Amino acid sequence: MTEQRHAIVLTVNGTPCHVEVPARRLLSDCLRHDLGLTGTHVGCEHGVCGCCTILFDGAPARSCLTLAVTADGHAIDTVEGLATGDTPAPVQRAFGECHALQCGFCTPGFLMTATALLRERPDPTDDEIVEGISGNLCRCTGYQNIIAAIRRAAELTRAAT
Amino acid sequence: MATRLFGEPVARTEDARLLAGRGRFLDDLGRGALAAAFVRSPHAHARVVDIDVTGALDADGLIAVYTYDDLQGRVAEPLPLLIPHPALTHGRTGHPLARDVVRYVGEPVAMVVATDRYLAEDAAAAIEVAYDPLPPVVGIANAAAARDLVHPDVPGNVAARLLQEAGDAPAAIAAAPHTLELDLSIERSASMPLEGRGVRARYDPGEDRLRVHTSTQASTSVRMALAAKLGMAPVQVEVIAPDVGGGFGVKVVHPWPEEVLLPWAARTLATGGAPVEISWTEDRREHFVSSAHERGQLQHVRVGFDDHGRVLGLDVEIAHDNGAYTPYGIIIPIVTSTQLLGPYKIGAYRAEVTSLYTNTVIVTPYRGAGRPQGVYCMERTMDAIAAELGLDRADVRAANLITPGEFPYDQGLTFQDGRPLIYDSGDYPKQLDMIRDLIGWDDFAALRERARTEGRRIGIGLGCYVEGTGVGPYEGGHVQVDTTGKVHVATGLTSQGQGHQTVFAQIVADELGVPMADIEVTTGDTRRFGYAVGTFASRAAVMSGNAIALAARKVRDKALRIAGDALEADPRDLEIVDGVVRVAGAPESAIPLRTVAVLANPLRYSFDAETAAAGQFAGGGPGDDEPPIAPGTEPGLEGRDYYSPPRATFASGMHAAVVETDPETAEIRVLRYAVVHDCGPMINPRIVEGQIHGGVAQGVAGALYERLVYDEDGQLLNASFMDFLMPYATEIPRIETDHLETPSPLNPLGIKGAGEAGVIPVTAVIASAIEDAEGIPVRAMPISPSELHDLREEYGKARHG
Numbered sequence: 001m002t003e004q005r006h007a008i009v010l011t012v013n014g015t016p017c018h019v020e021v022p023a024r025r026l027l028s029d030c031l032r033h034d035l036g037l038t039g040t041h042v043g044c045e046h047g048v049c050g051c052c053t054i055l056f057d058g059a060p061a062r063s064c065l066t067l068a069v070t071a072d073g074h075a076i077d078t079v080e081g082l083a084t085g086d087t088p089a090p091v092q093r094a095f096g097e098c099h100a101l102q103c104g105f106c107t108p109g110f111l112m113t114a115t116a117l118l119r120e121r122p123d124p125t126d127d128e129i130v131e132g133i134s135g136n137l138c139r140c141t142g143y144q145n146i147i148a149a150i151r152r153a154a155e156l157t158r159a160a161t
Numbered sequence: 162m163a164t165r166l167f168g169e170p171v172a173r174t175e176d177a178r179l180l181a182g183r184g185r186f187l188d189d190l191g192r193g194a195l196a197a198a199f200v201r202s203p204h205a206h207a208r209v210v211d212i213d214v215t216g217a218l219d220a221d222g223l224i225a226v227y228t229y230d231d232l233q234g235r236v237a238e239p240l241p242l243l244i245p246h247p248a249l250t251h252g253r254t255g256h257p258l259a260r261d262v263v264r265y266v267g268e269p270v271a272m273v274v275a276t277d278r279y280l281a282e283d284a285a286a287a288i289e290v291a292y293d294p295l296p297p298v299v300g301i302a303n304a305a306a307a308r309d310l311v312h313p314d315v316p317g318n319v320a321a322r323l324l325q326e327a328g329d330a331p332a333a334i335a336a337a338p339h340t341l342e343l344d345l346s347i348e349r350s351a352s353m354p355l356e357g358r359g360v361r362a363r364y365d366p367g368e369d370r371l372r373v374h375t376s377t378q379a380s381t382s383v384r385m386a387l388a389a390k391l392g393m394a395p396v397q398v399e400v401i402a403p404d405v406g407g408g409f410g411v412k413v414v415h416p417w418p419e420e421v422l423l424p425w426a427a428r429t430l431a432t433g434g435a436p437v438e439i440s441w442t443e444d445r446r447e448h449f450v451s452s453a454h455e456r457g458q459l460q461h462v463r464v465g466f467d468d469h470g471r472v473l474g475l476d477v478e479i480a481h482d483n484g485a486y487t488p489y490g491i492i493i494p495i496v497t498s499t500q501l502l503g504p505y506k507i508g509a510y511r512a513e514v515t516s517l518y519t520n521t522v523i524v525t526p527y528r529g530a531g532r533p534q535g536v537y538c539m540e541r542t543m544d545a546i547a548a549e550l551g552l553d554r555a556d557v558r559a560a561n562l563i564t565p566g567e568f569p570y571d572q573g574l575t576f577q578d579g580r581p582l583i584y585d586s587g588d589y590p591k592q593l594d595m596i597r598d599l600i601g602w603d604d605f606a607a608l609r610e611r612a613r614t615e616g617r618r619i620g621i622g623l624g625c626y627v628e629g630t631g632v633g634p635y636e637g638g639h640v641q642v643d644t645t646g647k648v649h650v651a652t653g654l655t656s657q658g659q660g661h662q663t664v665f666a667q668i669v670a671d672e673l674g675v676p677m678a679d680i681e682v683t684t685g686d687t688r689r690f691g692y693a694v695g696t697f698a699s700r701a702a703v704m705s706g707n708a709i710a711l712a713a714r715k716v717r718d719k720a721l722r723i724a725g726d727a728l729e730a731d732p733r734d735l736e737i738v739d740g741v742v743r744v745a746g747a748p749e750s751a752i753p754l755r756t757v758a759v760l761a762n763p764l765r766y767s768f769d770a771e772t773a774a775a776g777q778f779a780g781g782g783p784g785d786d787e788p789p790i791a792p793g794t795e796p797g798l799e800g801r802d803y804y805s806p807p808r809a810t811f812a813s814g815m816h817a818a819v820v821e822t823d824p825e826t827a828e829i830r831v832l833r834y835a836v837v838h839d840c841g842p843m844i845n846p847r848i849v850e851g852q853i854h855g856g857v858a859q860g861v862a863g864a865l866y867e868r869l870v871y872d873e874d875g876q877l878l879n880a881s882f883m884d885f886l887m888p889y890a891t892e893i894p895r896i897e898t899d900h901l902e903t904p905s906p907l908n909p910l911g912i913k914g915a916g917e918a919g920v921i922p923v924t925a926v927i928a929s930a931i932e933d934a935e936g937i938p939v940r941a942m943p944i945s946p947s948e949l950h951d952l953r954e955e956y957g958k959a960r961h962g
Contacts, residue, residue, distance in 0.1 A: 002221055024279065038189035039182020041406070043355040044445040048882035051355055079182035092180040096172060099847050102855060103658025104179030105186060105356045105406030134891045137882070139355050139407050140658050141851060142858030142919075143890035 008072035012037065013081025021068045028052045030068035031078060039079035039108045043137070050136030053109035054078050060116045060135075079108035082115065090156035091115055091149070100149035102140030110136050114150045123154055166667040166677065167910075170847035173663045174677070184404045187359035187376045188442040194361060195224055195430075197423055197441040198281035200271040200288050201451060202263035205297035205520040205875020206311070209259055209290060212271060216287035222280035225430060226288065227272045227422070229258040235390045236425045240416065244490030248323040251315040252487045253518070257418040257425075263292070264311055264485035265522050266875055267450025269418050274426055274439055297520040297875035301459050301480045304517035311485060311518035320483055321491045321516040325498045327573030328509030333474025337465025341545050346941045347534050347924065349457040349482070349869040350862075352527040353887060354657070356406020357443035358452055360419050364427040365436040371424050372399045376406070378413040379695030380685045381653045386416040387424055395691070402685030408657035409859070410526040411453050413697045414489055419443075449880035454869055455493065455527035457482040460538045465508075470546045470557035473508040477501065477538060481516045484523040491516050493524065495577050496531030496629075501539050502572050502582075504589040504627050504813055505561040510574075520875045526697060528859055532921045536626045537942065540925035544932065554623055554929070555593060555602055562589040577698070578632040580808040586903045587627070587813045592837050596623065599899050600817035600835040609933075612821075619821045619832065620934025624922030629809035630840070630914025631703025637692050638709030640669060640716045641799035644771045646740050646755030648673065648680045650713075652705040653693020655685030659916060660848040661701055665709050667844055668910070672713035673720075674737030675754065692803075699812070699914025702844060707804035707908045715800030720757045723798070727752050727760060758798040763789035810905040812913040814838040816857070816922045818894075820930040827946040827953065829865055829931060831894040839901040841913040849915045850898060856919015858893045863920070864927035864943050866892065 003022040010017050012035060019034050026045075031037045031054070040063055043051035047065040054063045055077035063076075082089040091114045094100070101107040110133060117124060117132035124132065129150045130143075138146060178184060214226045229237070240254045259270045271288055275281035296309040304311070304318045311318055334340055361374040371393060377383050377400075384400040387393070405412065423439045431437040443452070458481050465474040481494040491514070498512035543561070547554040563570050565588045572582040597603060605621045612619045639651045650669050656662065666680040683689045684705075685696075694704070717737065724742035725732035728750050736745045743751035759765065759775035767773045783789055790796055819833040836853055843849045866886040870878045879885045904911030928939040931949065937956045941948070 022279070032188070033192060036192070037182070038186075039184070041184075041186065041356070042188070043406075044882045046445065046881055046883065049355060049445075079180075083181060088177075088180060095180055096176040099173065099851050101176060101179060101658075102660070102851060103354070103356070103405065103407045104175070104184050105354075105404075105658075107179055108182050111180070130890045134889045137355060137887055137889060139353060139409070139859070139887070140855045142854030142856075142896060143893050144854050144895055145851060147890060 006069050008069055010071050011075045013077055023067065023069050025068045026064055027066040027068045027071050028063035031063060037078050037080050041105050041108055043106065049106070050109040050113065051106050053112045053136065055112055055116060060113050077112070079111055082111060090160065091118070091153040094149040094153035094156055098145045098149035098152055100141060100145040106136060106138045110138065110146060114153060117150065118154055118157060122157065126151070166670045167844055168842065169845065171663060171667055171677065171845055173660050174666060175660060175662050186356055186404045186406050187361060187374060190361055190374055190403060194438040194440040195274050195276060196278040196281045197439050198273045198278065198285040199269045200285050200290060202259065202266055202268045202270055204263055204292050204294055205266050205299065206295040207263050207292035208295060209261055209263060209270065210293050211291040213289040216289060217273060217284040220275070220280065220284035220287055222276035223284045224274040224276065225426065226284065227258065227426065228270070229256060229260045232258060234392060236421055240418065240488055241386060242490065243488060244492055246321065246490050249321040249487060249491050251320050252490065253312050253315065254488045255486045257421045265520055266877060267522060269451065272422050272426065274430070299519055299521060299871050299873055299875045301457065301482050301517060304482065304519045305480060311520055315518060318518045319515060320487050320518055323491060323494060323498065323514040325512040325574050326510065330474040330476040330509040330511035333509035334463055334465035334476060337473040338467055339549060340463065340465045341549055343462040343542060343545055344940060345460040345462065345538055345541055347456055347458050347537055348943060349454045350527065350867050351454045351869060352409035352411035354407025354409055354411065357445065357448040358412060358417060358419065359442040360423045361438065361440040362424040362427040363436055363438040364424065364431045366431040366434055370397050371428065373424050374401050374403050375420055376412060377402050377415060378408045378655050378657060378697055379415050380655055381687055381691060381693040382695060383415045383420055384687045387421065390416065390421050391425060391428065400687045402655040405655060405657040408696065409528040410455065410530060410697060412657070413695055414453055414525045445882065446880055449885070450522060450877055453523045453525040454484065455524055456534060456863065457524065458497065458534045462538060462542050464542050464546065466546050468550065469560045470550055470552050471560050472505065475507050475510050477512045479512060479514045481514055482519050482524060483516045484519060484521045486523050488523060489525040492577055493526060493531035497535040499574050499576050499582050500532045500627065500629065501535030503536060503539050504563055504587065504625050506563050521871055528856065528917050529920045530698065530917065532626060532628060533863065533924055536624060536922045537925045537928065540624045540922065541928060541940065544929050555597055558623065558625055559590065559593055562593065564590060576629055576809060578809055583808060584627060584811040585905050585907050587811060587839060588901060588903050589813065592813065592815050592839060592901055595837040595899050595901065596815040596817050596835060599837060599897060600819065600833065602817065616824065617821060618824055618934045619819060620930045620932065621817065621819050622926045622929025622933060623815065623817045624925035624929060625815045626921045627811050627813045628699065628918055628921060630699035630812050631806060632698045632700055632809045633806050634694065635803050635805040636694060636704035636708045637690060637801060637803040638705060638712040639690055639799065639801045640709065640712045641797065642716060642754050642758045644755055644758045644769060646679055646753060648675050650680060650682045650709060651689035652684055652709055653690040654696045654701055654705050657696065659701060659852065660845065664702060664844045664848060665706065668706055668710050669713045672710050673717055675740045679740060699916040699918065701916070703810060703908060703912055703914050704804055706844065706912060707910050708802055710910055711802035711804055712800045715802055716798060719761065719800060720754060720798060723757050723760050724752050761798040762796045804908065806907055810907045810913045812840040812915065812918060814918050814922070816926045818926045818930045820927065820934055822931060822934045822949065827949040829946060829949060831861060833897065834894045835897045837899045837901065838918055839903050840915040840918065841904050842902050842911050843900065844912065852915050853898055853919040854896050856917065857896050857923055858888065860920040860923020861893055861927065862888045864924040866943065868943055
């Protein structure tokens with residue numbers, strides 16, 4: 001028996017996307033495999049690692065714990081939407097400058113988390129940064145350079161505005 | 162001269178793509194492939210009585226179901242035992258799908274192929290397997306007791322007994338003025354990269370060719386394994402490691418069952434003439450129960466020493482849990498038993514390793530690969546000696562250090578590469594001074610006392626290690642300059658985030674005199690380089706870095722020779738700056754490398770402007786009786802070379818930490834963590850620092866948080882990130898670093914490996930610091946607050962009872 005599919009519309013990185021999905025399809029799989037936005041990664045599929053973090057109506061959310069059908073009509077931001085044309089966003093630039101990534105698998109999740117964090121707190125203390133990324137796992141960097149990068153991203157953002 | 166890039170903290174060339182979300186990890190490689198899913202054993206030890214696939218046959222999207230009985234030819238044979246060793250008298254490997262008996266929870270029993278992963282999992286769930294449970298063997302003590310056997314034909318569950326001996330340790334201990342015995346344990350942990358394993362196989366029946374992408378640390382060896390398993394010539398098989406989301410050792414095992422099964426199934430299903438492509442991405446639970454673990458050992462130490470704490474004799478019995486099979490041989494306990502010696506001169510040494518089967522996931526190298534266990538053993542012993550004699554722990558270590566004048570220092574043992582364990586260089590006394598300074602060792606007693614008066618408990622710990630890095634047998638490099646001036650570099654070993662593209666480009670930029678921006682580096686793609694060993698044992702920079710440097714030197718020599726002809730200059734008078742060959746001191750006499758690349762090929766159709774422009778230099782060609790390609794030369798401005806070292810080169814380091822333990826809750830916090838590290842001259846200090854940070858974080862994780870908890874039935878109780886406590890930023894301390902750069906005399910660049918270093922001594926250091934804070938011997942790691950609480954109770958009773 002073929003599964004029933006549901007027509008939904010997601011506004012992904014500002015662009016309305018029409019897609020038909022089974023009710024059980026995860027938002028992470030929908031973004032990655034239906035829409036081809038493979039920048040969002042899946043590290044655990046149980047909401048702990050944070051690799052799949054996207055912004056759901058502007059707030060960080062686990063796309064692996066979200067059914068795609070529940071995102072119908074909502075705005076989703078992914079790592080692919082951070083840059084403006086060829087110009088990387090401050091968080092992207094800062095992560096590069098501070099060597100805040102190694103294998104790069106967890107990085108999109110950190111970038112999305114940091115983006116939301118800096119919107120809420122444009123000048124975070126180190127404690128606030130640590131608290132802000134305490135839902136994202138990284139196995140490569142030991143976090144020290146990620147914390148430095150978010151501090152740097154705050155500087156870059158302030159300098160640009 | 163342009164600035165030398167070797168030694169500069171150059172920004173990584175990998176990053177722009179990864180930061181933009183344009184990484185190409187295994188599961189990102191496009192749509193349209195069929196999907197595989199696996200039925201895995203829920204039992205640690207059981208006979209497979211019946212596999213009923215009926216329920217799956219009607220499943221939506223089903224393409225095929227396979228069990229062991231469906232496997233053909235060499236695919237039905239046991240998986241290879243990669244590294245045999247004379248001591249491994251009872252090596253055993255599993256089959257790609259279980260044959261008759263399963264030996265760990267997670268062992269693959271059936272494979273489903275369907276049009277989509279969701280549907281493949283539906284079908285897998287509909288397969289019913291009947292098992293007849295057998296008694297499971299869990300834990301080292303049970304394995305050694307051997308009341309039950311993991312393999313009926315392996316007596317005592319003993320896979321290997323290995324003896325390492327230098328001098329007569331029992332006699333030296335018997336004659337020593339002081340002796341001690343310690344029992345130590347260290348639990349299982351795991352590499353746990355955030356990207357699990359994954360395989361994507363495409364078989365094209367028209368071309369009779371197989372292309373396999375796999376999240377591996379050893380793509381060339383996967384290719385050889387697949388060629389052998391599938392009866393194909395290696396040239397028919399291409400294996401590519403795409404972006405790999407962390408490895409840390411676990412992805413060096415090959416071929417995994419899935420790595421054999423997907424290519425085989427793709428070929429089996431390609432009956433219609435069209436290519437068939439199948440993909441499988443491991444989920445997190447699968448990674449916990451069906452990839453590999455490491456670390457678990459029990460150690461019994463007997464040591465004899467003099468009044469200064471100098472070790473006169475050391476005798477260690479190591480019981481090592483190798484899990485259900487030994488596909489990777491006994492590398493881990495070999496490394497433990499040799500690298501245990503660290504930076505020390507031990508009078509006489511004896512280590513006896515017993516490697517035991519248990520009904521658990523296989524045990525294969527995880528960053529450090531047996532060293533953390535060995536260093537833990539030695540450093541706990543050093544602390545115990547200091548406590549016994551009432552000496553400062555750093556002074557006891559100082560009394561035992563090999564001194565700079567003693568290199569090369571022969572430890573009298575055989576290392577993991579089968580070569581003598583000879584340290585090439587280092588300066589351990591200086592390192593010890595540096596770490597004492599960095600952490601403030603000599604002033605700590607006052608701090609500890611002050612904290613005590615405030616009702617706080619703080620302690621300091623120290624740990625030293627030596628790490629054999631850059632083991633052979635070889636790696637190769639290929640460097641090619643094309644007619645646009647772009648430089649294409651390839652090496653066969655793989656990358657998992659170490660920044661190889663950046664550091665190899667730095668090396669080529671220096672050797673060849675070209676800008677970094679003109680250099681493109683490819684790793685782990687058998688289409689570009691077929692011969693390689695792999696990325697493990699902190700070997701990539703040493704092995705491929707040197708091979709690429711040698712290849713670049715060949716290209717440079719060739720470029721200077723051709724440019725010398727064109728410029729009518731002696732090649733010895735030429736230099737290459739910014740991609741242009743010029744006469745030193747007369748820069749107007751110059752020729753760009755892209756033009757030299759044109760001249761390097763006598764076939765000169767004018768496809769591009771550069772070829773046309775090269776005409777002005779075409780005069781000095783071969784004479785009428787000479788062949789256009791001179792004997793001993795080849796067309797093209799390219800070169801290939803290999804680096805093969807006589808033996809490993811030995812990096813080293815010393816770590817120290819300050820911890821605080823809560824008198825009430827027994828919570829353990831790392832207040833400071835300091836690292837002094839020597840991997841020889843650093844190609845890119847920023848990348849080395851990053852490797853250290855990550856290694857220390859994994860070390861802290863293994864010391865305080867991560868473990869793999871099997872119950873008596875062999876069920877892994879914490880097979881998820883909910884229960885396996887991988888630390889977040891909230892748990893990892895800031896890491897302070899200092900570097901020493903002692904060159905290796907063994908390789909052209911003088912470098913040593915850095916990848917594993919950070920993790921190696923951390924468990925030892927944290928144990929040392931907790932012991933110092935608490936005044937209670939710490940002999941079992943990792944340690945949780947509740948275990949520290951129990952230790953306090955136990956010692957409180959012993960003291961007061």
